[in-house]
Amino acid sequence: MIEQFTSYSTKLERLSNDELHRSAEKLVLGENTTLAKLIAHLAEMSSRKTALKLGYKSLYEYCITGLNLSEGAVPTRIHVANVSRRFPQLLVALAESRISLTVAALLAPHLTKDNVDKVISDCAGMKRKETEEYMVAFRPKPVFEPSIRKRPAPPVQVESPSPFPPSSSTPSAASVEAPKSSPPILQPAQPEVFNFRFSANRDFKDKLDRLAEVVGVENAQKNMAALLEKALDIALEKKDPKKKLERRRKRERASATTAPSRSNEIAREDEPAESRYIAAEVLERVHERGGYQCTYRAPDGRRCTARAGLHIDHSEPFGIFHSNEELILRLLCASHNGLEAERVYGPAFIQRKIDERGKARQARRS
Ligand SMILES: [Zn+2]
Known part of the structure; x- marks a missing residue:
């Protein structure tokens, strides 16, 4: 060469x-x-x-x-x-x-x-x-809405000069189309330290101020990282299936001597289910089994890396088999969930459902 x-x-x-x-x-x-x-x-x-x-x-x-x-x-x-x-x-x-x-x-x-x-x-x-x-x-x-144009104080005071030049200083150019490439919002600064940069609207700032009051952090501007970390802990504690499972196991261990386990009830799933309702603890175990990541695999074995917005999918379609049995439940990202639905029900059926949902949403709004 x-x-x-x-x-x-x-x-x-x-x-x-x-x-x-x-x-x-x-x-x-x-x-x-x-x-x-x-x-x-x-x-x-x-x-x-x-x-x-x-x-x-x-x-x-x-x-x-x-x-x-x-x-x-x-x-x-x-x-x-x-x-x-x-x-x-x-x-x-x-x-x-x-x-x-x-x-x-x-x-x-x-x-x-x-x-x-x-x-x-x-x-x-x-x-x-x-x-x-x-x-x-x-x-x-x-x-532009005034609330969007108005930038609140930057969330983090970056000590070093910003590596991003301001996109433009002239007002006429500023009101051109939104810039196609916005600067990264997260950058490593030191091996264990990251700089965060982003803009947010007034609501965000008001919520942040209120959060500082609620969780008792003085001077929200200065202690932004501590404040946001508290918020993240609270959100994860509430939303993360991993945390929920940990909490449930702890509770179960604590009550193991006094009450019989409920897991036996869940295991019996011979009869056709009437609704898609799945018990929280089953959902948590499916998340755990899937490693909190989309479980879709391509024919060559490549696994999808998505970890956000995961859905519980019936590997045997509920619409056909009417079963919520734990072993047929699996974790898929929204895209692969849609892909599976399309494979099972056909693209035309899915498009019709999407259209129907859109129309219903519009009807509710008007
Ligand atoms: Zn996926």
């Missing part, structure tokens, strides 16, 4: 500047064509849920881990992939190097059937800044 590149470089040395330029142009064209094709792949994978089926928790994670794309490169590609089926013009313009990926991603959320051709042709050759300005003129400026 090294030899190949050395001889390639030698070849380049012999080219005139003009030839060098044309050769680079050709490479960019090839690269953009490849990029457009890759994005078409992502769109197809997204519609088939390929990433989930291969055991990744999202298309994003698949791009990072499965394709080894750099983190910064993925959101724009997914952004464009999301709309590329409706507006294939975007991929054509990208492949023909008329617009860059950055510009394609900026335009993606604002395209409609009526404006797509004009927008793409207007933005040909534009850079990010020009495109942002174009979009402001093209669409009315978004109106």
Whole structure:
């Protein structure tokens, strides 16, 4: 490989500047064509849920881990992939190097059937800044709620100067589309210390002040970490299935001598269940058995890494078998839960359910 590149470089040395330029142009064209094709792949994978089926928790994670794309490169590609089926013009313009990926991603959320051709042709050759300005003129400026614009004092006083330059100082640029890449909210500062940065609304600040009063932390601003840690402990104590199970086992051990165990009752599950209700202690054991992580495995054995928003799923669908038996219950993330439901009941059925739920929600609101 090294030899190949050395001889390639030698070849380049012999080219005139003009030839060098044309050769680079050709490479960019090839690269953009490849990029457009890759994005078409992502769109197809997204519609088939390929990433989930291969055991990744999202298309994003698949791009990072499965394709080894750099983190910064993925959101724009997914952004464009999301709309590329409706507006294939975007991929054509990208492949023909008329617009860059950055510009394609900026335009993606604002395209409609009526404006797509004009927008793409207007933005040909534009850079990010020009495109942002174009979009402001093209669409009315978004109106920010005062509560969102108003930033409360930063939650943590970072001693060292911030590594993030302010996104913009001019008010006109500040009211352009929300920045596509917001700075990380969590950064290691020292081996055991992390810097947290985030903005939140007034409600958050009011709750924080109230929390400081309730849990008795003086000077909330200064003792933010201590205050939030208390809040986290309280939340985990209440919500974490692991904690709940620990508490229950403790209680059971304490009452083992006085009362018979209730686990025998739960074990009897021969008769068809009438409802999906599952006893809390069964839920906790299913969480424990699943290691508090999505248990979905792809055909090649890869296990989903999701640990947030886990659902209890019936490996034998409840709608068919009417059983809540503990051994058929398993832990799945929302995405894989949906994927399983789709596999069992078919995509059309699931879409109908989603639509029905949406309509019901809307009816309740109006
Ligand atoms: Zn999963």
